[in-house]
Amino acid sequence: MAKNTNLMLVQLILIAVLLAPFLGGCSKAYYGAMEKVGIHKRDILVDRVEDARDAQTEAQEQFKSALEQFGAVVQIENSNLKHAYVKLNSEYEDSEMAAKRCLTGSTK
Helix, strand or coil, X not given: CHHHHHHHHHHHHHHHHHHHHHHCCHHHHHHHHHHHCCCCHHHHHHHHHXXXXXXXXXXXXXXXXXXXXXXXXXXXXXXXXXXXXXXXXXXXXXXXXXXXXXXXXCCC
């Protein structure tokens, strides 16, 4: 049984070594195929950037809720760190509201 496992491992390594030079061209082939069906590289990039933005927003919300939960459990005294957080959070919320106004075209 161990002999078969070793043989399979050697075969997998051999296949990986043989395919390694061709894997670099996969992205070129992928983009080429996508172009042929009408999906351009820039559209793929836009989708990836939007996904990254959404993931970052979700991570920010998780961090913020974790910080608030931590603050509820542990009484954080009025320290320089707390003042800096409150100020930065206020500026962040103001800029977020301004960005939403820009997107919706609202002037309020």
